[in-house]
Amino acid sequence: MSKFSKADFHVHSSFSLDSMTHMFEMCEAAIARGLTSVCFTEHVEFDPADFGYGFFDYDRYRAGIQEARARYGHILRIGMGAEVSFTSKKVDEIRDFLANHEFDFVLGSLHMIDELFIGGDEYFEGRTEEEVYAPYWAELAAMASSGLFKRIGHLDYLKQAHPPTWGPFSFEHWQDHIARALEAILASGATIEVNTSGIRKGLGEPFPSWEIIELYKALGGVSVTMGSDAHRPWHVAGYFDIVGARLEQMGLAVLGPETLSPGFDQ
């Protein structure tokens, strides 16, 4: 495995409602794939409409991480991270939560808008393309300008539910909105995640798209983290070699295990 693919920064275990995989199985999968580091990013929800709301248990999670480190820590650097679902309605609550809980790495991600899951048909039904995407980019910019996150997860996640009848997603049409969100991300000192689950889900590219990654670079982005968004052991580090090679070709630095050093991400 190549040098840029040693750390998977987006892995869920059974501490997330939507994964049934034990943390140990994820660690073993990471070791088998030749990784030197894995960062768990369990879901933390703030929107009561989210089906995972209330599931996350910080103390149990921390105990689980300690057990995993005791077992695999000599060969695998294990990060205790979180994937926080941002909603602009709960900024103060999220800020309080992050101030009172310690993590090694925190991804800010969008999963819900108007109390609907944006990765599925329910958010798209009855809306025009304008009504789907404009609020999404606005919420993304709000997340960036909140300054809550140094890492922004799967930036164009909603494209997985883009209806085929609309034709391909038009990057040109939305470029200004996307640029504004990226500028807010960069102004807040954050970096984006390149999430390879887009390829796993058959979209042919990661989240975000290569066009958006190019724009990020053009606007001054220099580094990214890579994450597989694994929910099953066989997802770990999926497509890291091809995606990592392309990122390197573009001149973007792929952050490695040193990102999990204490204090690096604060």
Ligand SMILES: [Zn+2]
């Ligand atoms: Zn997510």
Ligand SMILES: [Zn+2]
């Ligand atoms: Zn995730």
